[in-house]
């Protein structure tokens with residue numbers, strides 16, 4: 001029997017390279033080893049964007065289109081939309097009953113969100129419980145996520161343990177976070193890559209747009225003329241990208257030619273853009289296919305969500321039996 005993994009992502013629109021390298025690539029590589037449940041967390045998107053829902057449905061479709069382009073395969077992984085699996089909401093109610101208020105209030109990720117959005121809703125406060133429901137509805141063993149999500153999964157483990165203690169069962173597994181070892185990619189300006197910072201490269205960007213963006217990346221600020229000797233360690237973005245996307249030979253060449261002053265930054269970044277475009281060529285080609293066949297994507301979501309409901313219902317039936325709810 002394969003172990004189960006479950007993971008999700010808020011549908012914030014088209015994905016950028018940070019999502020791809022930080023999370024999606026990891027998901028793609030886990031598809032064969034595990035029984036996988038991957039979902040667009042549209043309820044979680046509502047915790048901050050409850051009043052900005054004009055693009056929510058399209059963003060949900062876009063994010064799953066990007067996943068398919070990136071190599072997630074509906075024949076090997078169950079891909080679905082969170083809100084199409086109401087069993088998760090039912091589990092959320094039940095887990096909410098056993099979760100102490102101060103556990104959710106202590107969640108450090110939630111504290112950050114509170115700082116950004118002065119007023120938080122009851123639903124936002126319940127963020128970690130809903131996330132636990134996402135995971136526990138499939139009784140997942142593991143949760144592949146970016147490092148920013150680990151605190152939430154700590155709470156999930158606590159909730160699973162508490163459920164087992166209260167109801168004298170060992171039904172729920174305490175899920176483990178699975179981090180990947182890839183270096184975090186920064187945005188074109190050296191800050192965290194993010195859609196709202198206007199410093200990202202999208203999976204769906206064309207080669208031309210990618211090249212233009214890469215040309216805008218900051219380099220060693222001490223270099224003014226083409227033949228000034230440079231220092232790759234001071235090149236906060238372009239050289240970092242080389243280290244992520246280049247082969248060892250390409251990285252070494254960039255480094256030594258930069259130091260010798262024999263490579264201009266514009267040339268260096270042009271080459272870098274070509275390397276990035278080459279890496280994403282197959283992803284972008286698949287993306288064009290799924291963009292032109294959106295009905296196929298919708299069918300994948302419909303089928304995946306039905307599979308997810310069936311699996312989550314098995315969990316819920318068992319949980320209700322364990323708690324002793326009238327059935």
Ligand code: TRP
Pocket residue numbers: 006007008009010041044130131132134135143145149
């Ligand atoms: N909180 C995650 C994010 O912001 C999305 C998410 C929701 C999630 N539920 C989850 C991730 C369950 C892993 C498991 O991207």
Ligand code: SF4
Pocket residue numbers: 219220223230231232235238239254255258259263264265266268269
């Ligand atoms: Fe950075 Fe390349 Fe310019 Fe050196 S030559 S500073 S590595 S962009």
